[in-house]
Amino acid sequence: MYYRSDIIYVYDGSFYGLLCCAAESMVKKEQPFRIVKENDMLPSIFECRRIETCEAIARKLLLSIERNISLHVKRFIYLAFLSQLEDRETMIVDFIHMAYSRGRQILEDRTAEPIHTLWKAVVNLQNESHLFKGFVRFTDYGGVMVSEIEPKNSVLPLIKDHFVSRYPRELLFIYDKTHHQALLAKCGKGRIIALGDEDIDFFAPEETELKFQELWRCFYGIVSIEERRNEACQNSHLPKRYRSSMTEFQDHRRIQPKARQELNR
Amino acid sequence: MELIDKLSILSGAAKYDVACTSSGVDRNAGGGIGSTRSYGICHSFTPDGRCVSLLKVLLSNACIYDCAYCVNRRSNDIRRAAFKPEELAELTIGFYRRNYIEGLFLSSAVIRDPDYTCEQMIRTLRLLREEYCFRGYIHAKIIPGTDERLISILGMLADRVSVNLELPSNQSLKLLAPDKSKETILKPMGAVTNKIAENRSDIVKYRSAVKFAPAGQSTQMIVGASPESDYQILTLAENLYGRYKLKRVFFSAYIPMVEGKNLPALDTKPPLLREHRLYQADWLLRYYGFKARELLDEENCNFNVYVDPKCSWALSHLDFFPVEINNASREMLLRIPGVGVRSVQRILTARRTRSLDYEDLKKLGVVLKRAVYFITCKGRYIAGLRMDHDRILNALLSKKTLDAFMGQGMEQLSLFDTSREDVLKCITGQI
Incomplete structure (x- = not known):
């Protein structure tokens, strides 16, 4: 049914951009060999075609998926896009083609490819975003609650509603170092913005903030029961890669030498 | 006394309480601060592998009781401290804003008498709920012997309440916790069960009805300090789930901290494997459709050490x-x-x-x-x-x-x- 597959699509890396790729491949009856972000493009023997992102086309496709297949499939596509899966774009476009021919039952057939790989990536994303609901730590910088995280998947869209509805009175800023995105929230509304590649330097937190951090470290240090020590169990629930951004595992003298100096002055 | 000293004394005294769950109720912040999620959220894990979800503290550790197994007993020579309600409320909000915790777990040693203790706890929770508009999770411990009217106020403020069963049989209670008895423990537990049932029908009838302990009630008991078999303990748990509609029954392996003539020797290792088997069986009761009778009986009254x-x-x-x-x-x-x-x-x-x-x-x-x-x-x-x-x-x-x-x-x-x-x-x- 496909006319050709010796082509590479190049898109801008956004979700709408990917949907436009899917729309293009359906209209032209092509199955692209690969779909790559414009930044990741490498010279190739295949023909490359740049797919322009058009919001109208993307929305139309989403509406069509929702009406003709199901809401779950639409959501699944979005989640798969947020996951950390390598080469997910190509698989998602394959999946969309398949979903149109097989209908809503496609999600039940989890052992067939590419659904199985995508599904595993989605589960991984959902698990990680659940963990981050607990593992995010805010630092109070003069009324703005700031947090830095290093997730593997893009979890921000999945934890947005949770944090926005939990702290409607606070100003929140959660910075995703891996994907250079940030969640901004104010007055019960939140949005996600893209940031540049450079790291953000924060200024020194205030005295009360340091006091609360100290209290928390004290509490954390005390509640463990020595007779039951079981670090393997701790490691499986709280893998070490999450710990660098969590207050209880930080020694503030080591982490924020600048902040200490300024305080001492 | 500095706040940090109080925190270390009172969280150190509360850490042997097992329950640290924040599950069972969904609620958003409204105009206040905080929300709860029915699936519960763990915020950290300590080196013993247990989750930290709630700020688990005692309001005071100056107890009038003298339970043999307890660190806070009257005759034990330790540092005593108490939070002022204002202090504890501020600390809770400070932790909560920074996303350190999911809410507060408030228990207390018995100060003067059970009613007075409960009043102090109510003051703290009122402050949190009404002054700070705190909508996060609160787990409150009910002390056996508390007046029913106070229990109903406490239940309106908390999401989950619990009465500790402490020991799995009346004889053991008599021996190790002479100030408590089966009746004084089961009475408030039954009262809470009835209140929850009553409240569930009120919620349907009246829009303005305040929810009473929306996440239900739980309990815990110590395993290994007294001679009961696994079969007795598991049957007890099954009855508590059935009769008292408990959400969870927690088991805690006995860790000897004080010497006593009726207690296991100080160098006894906590029976962690036994506790683990009991939890496995507890899960089988709650989610797998097993009955206690299928797993054990009078003859095979303890779990196999080697297989689950x-x-x-x-x-x-x-x-x-x-x-x-x-x-x-x-x-x-x-x-x-x-x-x-x-x-x-x-x-x-x-x-x-x-x-x-x-x-x-x-x-x-x-x-x-x-x-x-x-x-x-x-x-x-x-x-x-x-x-x-x-x-x-x-x-x-x-x-x-x-x-x-x-x-x-x-x-x-x-x-x-x-x-x-x-x-x-x-x-x-x-x-």
């Missing part, structure tokens, strides 16, 4: 097996050793579109190590399955217990009255 309760059940009911993955009922799938609730759900979903093979099960994330001896796919056992002793032992025992079984660490395990031959017979005899 489900495996042990399967080995003594081999006539139910093998189970055919593609057409067995949900109930039967749940009884396969090594297959959990989530795996069963995945099997049920996936087999709607095609019949499953072992490769498919692996893809679904079903752990086959133990299960292969008990299942067939499309009528066949897995290719190359060999039923010899070493393999089955390897599959059914965890690495740790296998090492113990092969000779190391037998001293600790021989506390339980199962001989090596019994286990061998149980594991390999019938297959």
